[in-house]
Amino acid sequence: MNNCEYQQIEPLSLPNPTPPPRPAAVEEEEEKARRKWEVFPGKNRFYCDGRFIVAQQSGVLPLTLGLILVTTVLFFVFDCPFLVKHLTVFIPAIGGVLFVFAVISLLQTSFTDPGILPRATPDEAAYIEKQIDNSGSSTYQPPPRTKEVVINQQVVKLKYCFTCKMFRPPRTSHCSLCDNCVERFDHHCPWVGNCVGKRNYRFFYTFIVSLSFLTAFIFGCVATHLALNTQTINVVFDFSSCTAVELVICFLSVWSILGLSGFHTYLVASNLTTNEDIKGSWSGKSEAEDTGNPYSYNNILTNCCSVLCGPMPPSLIDRRGFVPVEQSSQTVSMEMVLPMPAAKEIKVVGGPTPSQLPPSRALQVPSSPLPATPLSLTGRPQFSCLF
Amino acid sequence: MAEAHNLQDLQHQAAVASKVYVQRDYNSGTICRFQTKFPSELEARVDRQQFEETMQTLNNLYAEAEKIGGKSYLEGCLACMTAYTIFLCMETHYEKVLKKIARFIKEQNEKIYAPLGLLLTDPIERGLRVVSFTVPEAHTNKGCFPNATIIPLYVPWALVKSSAL
Numbered sequence: 001m002n003n004c005e006y007q008q009i010e011p012l013s014l015p016n017p018t019p020p021p022r023p024a025a026v027e028e029e030e031e032k033a034r035r036k037w038e039v040f041p042g043k044n045r046f047y048c049d050g051r052f053i054v055a056q057q058s059g060v061l062p063l064t065l066g067l068i069l070v071t072t073v074l075f076f077v078f079d080c081p082f083l084v085k086h087l088t089v090f091i092p093a094i095g096g097v098l099f100v101f102a103v104i105s106l107l108q109t110s111f112t113d114p115g116i117l118p119r120a121t122p123d124e125a126a127y128i129e130k131q132i133d134n135s136g137s138s139t140y141q142p143p144p145r146t147k148e149v150v151i152n153q154q155v156v157k158l159k160y161c162f163t164c165k166m167f168r169p170p171r172t173s174h175c176s177l178c179d180n181c182v183e184r185f186d187h188h189c190p191w192v193g194n195c196v197g198k199r200n201y202r203f204f205y206t207f208i209v210s211l212s213f214l215t216a217f218i219f220g221c222v223a224t225h226l227a228l229n230t231q232t233i234n235v236v237f238d239f240s241s242c243t244a245v246e247l248v249i250c251f252l253s254v255w256s257i258l259g260l261s262g263f264h265t266y267l268v269a270s271n272l273t274t275n276e277d278i279k280g281s282w283s284g285k286s287e288a289e290d291t292g293n294p295y296s297y298n299n300i301l302t303n304c305c306s307v308l309c310g311p312m313p314p315s316l317i318d319r320r321g322f323v324p325v326e327q328s329s330q331t332v333s334m335e336m337v338l339p340m341p342a343a344k345e346i347k348v349v350g351g352p353t354p355s356q357l358p359p360s361r362a363l364q365v366p367s368s369p370l371p372a373t374p375l376s377l378t379g380r381p382q383f384s385c386l387f
Numbered sequence: 388m389a390e391a392h393n394l395q396d397l398q399h400q401a402a403v404a405s406k407v408y409v410q411r412d413y414n415s416g417t418i419c420r421f422q423t424k425f426p427s428e429l430e431a432r433v434d435r436q437q438f439e440e441t442m443q444t445l446n447n448l449y450a451e452a453e454k455i456g457g458k459s460y461l462e463g464c465l466a467c468m469t470a471y472t473i474f475l476c477m478e479t480h481y482e483k484v485l486k487k488i489a490r491f492i493k494e495q496n497e498k499i500y501a502p503l504g505l506l507l508t509d510p511i512e513r514g515l516r517v518v519s520f521t522v523p524e525a526h527t528n529k530g531c532f533p534n535a536t537i538i539p540l541y542v543p544w545a546l547v548k549s550s551a552l
Contacts, residue, residue: 100470101470104470104471104472105470105471108470108471117514117516118513118514120516121513123406123408123519124408124513124516124517124519127406127408128408149413149414150414151413151414151415151416152416156413158413166516169411169413169417170413170416170417171417183417184417202463202467202471203471206467206470206471294416295416295417302455305455305460305463306455308463308467309459309460309462309463309464309467310453310455310459310463311452311453311454311455311459311462311463311479311480311481312462312463312466312474312479312481313453313481314479314481314482314485314511316511316514316515317514318512
């Protein structure tokens with residue numbers, strides 16, 4: 001009987017004690033809660049429990065991989081034996097290294113977060129609007145679309161993103177295919193099935209450079225094979241199908257890929273993005289005065305190093321973090337006298353509550369974190385980071 | 388559960404009103420830097436110099452993380468040579484500095500801001516967009532404010548119940 005009484009009292013005493021015990025209970029319930037990638041608002045797909053991210057339309061990525069694989073396999077099977085015999089054993093080695101580089105950098109470009117900016121929380125959006133209302137005139141105007149900053153003696157306009165509810169940082173653009181704001185947005189590449197932005201631009205550049213070397217290398221080897229083979233009698237089957245296939249693929253791709261590599265080398269050397277180049281943001285077409293690129297270091301080597309060898313920024317979207325359990329519902333249950341039994345159910349069965357409610361609505365209600373959990377903050381996952 | 392919705396609205400309003408956001412400063416380009424201008428909402432709560440010192444230290448830490456120099460070039464070149472697979476096993480310089488920043492913010496909260504009734508949020512949890520100061524006193528208001536509304540609501544309910552019986 002004493003045990004029963006103790007058990008009856010225990011649930012009632014749970015909300016009252018000091019904050020530290022609550023995070024432990026919350027943490028246990030968080031394990032049943034969803035990870036942030038499951039409630040991500042952008043149009044992306046996630047694999048391996050949020051470890052890999054791709055655009056919704058993976059597009060032509062399987063084709064890209066397939067073409068590279070088929071061409072390289074045909075090269076190894078039909079050309080390498082001949083060339084090793086007649087030239088050098090390094091040919092398959094070089095081919096292998098280039099192939100590995102190309103495929104690894106392709107996969108990294110496709111599956112890495114390009115620099116997606118998480119959407120502003122409702123609090124932030126309200127704060128920005130409040131500030132604009134305070135400085136502006138009427139209360140019913142939509143937030144102004146641009147804000148100007150001066151970067152390196154150059155006036156740069158920051159646009160307000162109505163989807164992400166924030167002023168976009170410089171060089172950030174909203175990708176309509178992925179429905180995300182991406183930092184240092186270059187372009188959305190269908191061949192790679194992802195946006196190319198701040199975090200994966202170096203992978204993309206490595207990919208196109210290694211692919212252009214690989215394509216040129218295979219093209220050269222096949223041409224050498226053809227040239228050497230005319231001197232000896234050979235089976236027609238070899239030329240008519242496999243080598244011909246390689247030749248055609250390489251010939252068609254070498255120009256476009258070499259061209260793309262050259263274009264991106266120019267962009268890297270001048271610290272530009274494809275987006276800025278296409279729009280002519282800094283070429284001075286639209287304005288009479290001299291508009292230079294304010295982000296350039298005016299030194300080719302420094303530009304290259306900063307773009308390709310600069311520090312690797314972290315992913316801001318915290319895909320594998322947990323969505324925090326609804327905390328204001330718990331505070332409501334603690335303080336309300338009337339619906340106590342119902343409140344206690346909400347409190348105790350904290351796990352299922354977020355999953356029962358649609359995630360976006362569930363997260364908007366408890367807009368502020370409790371003081372208790374933040375004071376014990378040890379890392380990102382514990383904090384609510386609404387997209 | 389109309390009372391529950393009213394309370395949640397009140398909490399929501401209280402929560403929105405009690406947050407102060409310090410935005411990014413883009414005057415130096417795209418590097419991570421926050422404005423050091425003292426927000427008017429914190430006028431009565433925190434010392435101006437203390438605030439500026441905190442923001443300046445944060446900015447210095449982020450500048451250290453994003454510094455382009457010999458060490459970052461070495462890291463970048465090594466990563467390039469290994470086809471960037473080294474990022475899978477090694478913690479980058481940026482991540483190390485982020486941990487340092489998290490420790491700094493925790494220390495600032497414990498020593499300076501919590502005694503003042505404020506809470507500083509790590510900007511990484513807001514996508515490096517803002518540094519937010521939360522005023523948890525709104526929660527003590529939550530503690531007493533809803534109770535103040537519960538009692539007048541409870542009394543008529545109790546009367547209704549008793550009359551029904």
